[in-house]
Amino acid sequence: MRANGATIRQMITDAAAEGVQLIVFCEGALSGYAKAQIASPDDWASFDWAAQEAELRDIAALCGQRGITAAVGGAHRLTVTPRPHNSLYVFSPSGALLTRYDKRLLSHSEVSDWYTPGSEPITFAIGGYRFGCAICIESQFPEIFAEYEEMGVDAVLFASYGIPEHFQIAMRAHAGLNCIWIAGATAARKAHECPAGIIGPDGVVSAACPAVAEFGFAVATLDRDNPAYDVPLNKARPWRAKARAGNIYRERSVDDLRSARRGEY
DSSP, X not given: OHHHHHXXXXXXXXXHHTTOSEEEOOTTTTTOOBTTTBOSGXXXXXXXXXXXXXXXXXXXXXXXXXXXXXXXXXXXXXXXXXXXXXXXXXXXXXXXXXXXXXXXXXXXXXXXXIOOOOOOOOEEEETTEEEEEEEGGGGGOHHHHHHHHHTTOSEEEEEOSOOOHHHHHHHHHHHHHHTOEEEEEOOGGGTTTOOOEEEOTTSOXXXXXXXXXXXXOOOOOOOTTOGGGHIIXXXXXXXXXXXXXXXXXXXXXXXXXXXXXXXXX
């Protein structure tokens, strides 16, 4: 864990030096992820929660020193069960714990043996843009991303322990259908499946890390005024909101027997 913390702090320092305002790390980046680094559900009983809290506080302090926002994957201890949440801790540029997202839709093995599910979405604002969070298998649930779109989110921070091909397809679809940015972070050892990167609101990957097992980060600028995103942000997203509300269709519906008779040519 201390090695993870040191690597996270180094990447925060490097990113801040390049002018990055927000960085997201993978699922379990600090604590380790179930079955990969946490070998047994019983390991939570001996997990060094004090060491993790110390690392989290050090990361928060560094964010304050560097003036950067960071979302860091880690387990979150509970009081009534030994199974923690699978979470993203979000630290503000002032060095405070801004919020925490707890993974809501767990995999079968996670909810059966490893983690306790979270219960609600979270959003936060940085630099005039609103962000939401999602973790790993939640990429397979379109309602997660549609909900964030309805909440006025501009971008979703997606943390995963590996981004296999079907996750990649889903994430590009979610970005394009909801006209949002999605920043995907994965573990370096899983980079061969798909490296970390950022998808634009048109569903196109705008930046990506090399597909090698090395620590690094991809950088993209969120810019509503970018002409490349005029259609998704200024036309498609407002139109789809009207379409989902349904009034434009109800106002134009008709009572016509030719419509009701399904067996006619």
